[in-house]
Amino acid sequence: MIVTNNDYIPFVWSDAMSTGVEVIDTQHQNLLNMVNDAYSSLTETTSPVTFQRITKELLSYAIYHFQTEESLMKEYGYVEERPDEAELHIKEHRDFSAKVVAVRKTLNSGGHQEIIPILEFLKNWITTHTQDVDLKLGKFIQEKESR
Template identity: 40%
Template sequence: MADHDPIIWDNTLVTGIDIIDEQHRILVNTLNDANAKLTTDVGAAFLEQITHDLLGYALYHFETEEELMHEYGYGQDHPGDADTHTRQHREFSAKVVAARESLKKGQPISRTELLAFLNGWLVNHILNTDKQLAAFLLASAQYRQKHAHTD
């Protein structure tokens, strides 16, 4: 049985940047699916597969955000925020890699703690860090001009 309530996708999680919102939806669905499938008797191999899949998609998503940050000058205009954003991506990745390494070494990890971390991190990152980036992009004349017909 699931330990955590599923993350409900609603307007509070919408950044207004279509590509980011689409990828966030996939991450939310992936975490909700993992929570539903991770029962107390699940084996390490299943946990390892979930962390592998999640990390792979998260890295793809982080690359998307970081390309947008670079393309529209977020680091030049808001260097502290850009550094924090990138650092959060690296810290998330390192934590998931560490969990995977523990599993590969046969060291159990708490599925409850893992899910609490993943769910909490994602929601917090979207509501704070990603929304800051989105506000910057939406205020950028260059971004608005390029995406006027696609958003």
């Protein structure tokens, strides 16, 4: 299979993705850039080592970002006041990390063509996640802040 990046449309940050919480927004932008980089690095000549490095960085950054959001949830009483929302939100974080781990396993086993659908998943995940559960969290934090 020939992998080209011609049909990849990079993520562009939009105001619709803004949670209104600066630290979250900045980290989301970084995360988007990292997935863009992962995509653009995926060519026929990319060595598995290079791609492993990129996905390792993506995974560590994602985990760091989820920790930031999850400590904000605790700090602002989100977990106590909106337990169902918080539970679903945290579950989505775990799901994302599991997919990145899957990318890395696929790379180790050399299944090149299986990487694209997983990257597509990550791209769609970030778009949906930031505009749904992260917006809810952002709104909650902003309400607490304004009191």
